[in-house]
Amino acid sequence: MSLTNRGSSPAYRILAIETSCDETAAAVVADGRHILSNRVASQIGLHRRFGGVYPEVASRQHVLAIQTVVEGALADASVAHVRELDAIAVTHGPGLAGSLLVGVNLAKGLAFASGLPLIPVNHLEGHIYSNWLHPDISPDSVRRQRGGGASEQFPALILIVSGGHTELVLMEGHCRYRLLGATLDDAAGEAFDKVARLLDLGYPGGPAIQAAAEGGDAGRFHLPRPLTRPGRRTERQPAAEASPLPNVLPVRGEHRFNFSFSGLKTAVLNLMRELEREGTEARQPQNAADIAAAFQMAVVDVLVGKTADAAAEFGVEQVCICGGVSANGLLRRSAEQHFAQIGLPLHCPPLFLCTDNAAMIGAAAYYRQSYALARQPSATGREQRQDAEASARSSPHDRTSEPPARDFLALDVYASLPLVDAKQR
Numbered sequence: 001m002s003l004t005n006r007g008s009s010p011a012y013r014i015l016a017i018e019t020s021c022d023e024t025a026a027a028v029v030a031d032g033r034h035i036l037s038n039r040v041a042s043q044i045g046l047h048r049r050f051g052g053v054y055p056e057v058a059s060r061q062h063v064l065a066i067q068t069v070v071e072g073a074l075a076d077a078s079v080a081h082v083r084e085l086d087a088i089a090v091t092h093g094p095g096l097a098g099s100l101l102v103g104v105n106l107a108k109g110l111a112f113a114s115g116l117p118l119i120p121v122n123h124l125e126g127h128i129y130s131n132w133l134h135p136d137i138s139p140d141s142v143r144r145q146r147g148g149g150a151s152e153q154f155p156a157l158i159l160i161v162s163g164g165h166t167e168l169v170l171m172e173g174h175c176r177y178r179l180l181g182a183t184l185d186d187a188a189g190e191a192f193d194k195v196a197r198l199l200d201l202g203y204p205g206g207p208a209i210q211a212a213a214e215g216g217d218a219g220r221f222h223l224p225r226p227l228t229r230p231g232r233r234t235e236r237q238p239a240a241e242a243s244p245l246p247n248v249l250p251v252r253g254e255h256r257f258n259f260s261f262s263g264l265k266t267a268v269l270n271l272m273r274e275l276e277r278e279g280t281e282a283r284q285p286q287n288a289a290d291i292a293a294a295f296q297m298a299v300v301d302v303l304v305g306k307t308a309d310a311a312a313e314f315g316v317e318q319v320c321i322c323g324g325v326s327a328n329g330l331l332r333r334s335a336e337q338h339f340a341q342i343g344l345p346l347h348c349p350p351l352f353l354c355t356d357n358a359a360m361i362g363a364a365a366y367y368r369q370s371y372a373l374a375r376q377p378s379a380t381g382r383e384q385r386q387d388a389e390a391s392a393r394s395s396p397h398d399r400t401s402e403p404p405a406r407d408f409l410a411l412d413v414y415a416s417l418p419l420v421d422a423k424q425r
């Protein structure tokens, strides 16, 4: 089902708002794939001195920034008034509760004032749908970035790797998911951030580790590949000799598709202590670069090894990687190389859609509205609102012509909302 199957009707345009962590973001997305505008106000500079996101500071900054960001997104998309649009979407979890509240309350207010439907979106589903967006907005530098283009071929395997999550998800169709595995402790991005802090490389840690690793020797130190074992990958996958990756296989049993990065961080700490004991300064630039390169290689080995194993096990039609860590160059290259060898389509979002943004929330909202909620797919939000207004005008005293219930006003924030319910697993 598609909301665009309305003959020559105009595109279904959604204003999306994202404030789950430390990015205040708003976007206008047409038909779930086309980005008409995409504004992101990052708070990185504010949180740098704390070495991580300070929740109270984050929510207060969202309050300060959100009006400008939303007005900017509407102006960039040449939308004079919210009422011209079809729906409003907002992230309602998972995330920091105080941050989520800012976006959710603004979205409720806009939906209440405009009469448009409000679509709550799971942040992780947003990351997934970043792969369905076409990066076709100006400027040219962005347009040139490859990305998007995930197809309608299911099942698809999704690796979500962000600051808060590391999950392998089997996507059986639009908005239908099975959780295959997740991190037992730290998320991959969290590990990048913590190791960068250990090495004094700066914040956020992912880009800092990647930059340092460029001048490093990944082979000088060996770090563990948690929840994996040495050996050949499955027979349906290429021999390890042909791959740039070491011969990593997931462990057997219940943790086959789970991850664990906290021990890897401790291994880095132990390595640094050992070097210091030997009188070698671990944070000296070349040593830090070599440690960063070894750490990055270990994380990428685990991520690609487990994704490759799950792709073969479930016979998927395509693989998508998303979330902030999907911006990592080594991860993208290693995954591209592996899946090209076995002829399986791989999608990664363009770099500007890897970390938190609202365009991905608009995309997810469109598919949710089309496939999961399926509310009046033949009518745009504008048409629904006009119908309601017309019937209210024609018989103001008739109880049946009252405006639709404002059920969205009860929308809560779910700080730890899972993508897949425990009972569905």
Ligand code: ADP
Pocket (backbone or CB within 6 Å): 021, 022, 161, 162, 163, 164, 165, 188, 189, 190, 192, 193, 204, 205, 206, 207, 210, 323, 324, 325, 326, 327, 328, 329, 354, 355, 356
């Ligand atoms: P969340 O949704 O959990 O708030 P994001 O999706 O915005 O997080 O991703 C942020 C995370 O991505 C941070 O942990 C950051 O270090 C990591 N990250 C960003 N760029 C890179 C990169 N080039 N390499 C590795 N990690 C990265």
Ligand code: MG
Pocket (backbone or CB within 6 Å): 123, 127, 162, 163, 323, 324, 355, 356
């Ligand atoms: Mg995110």
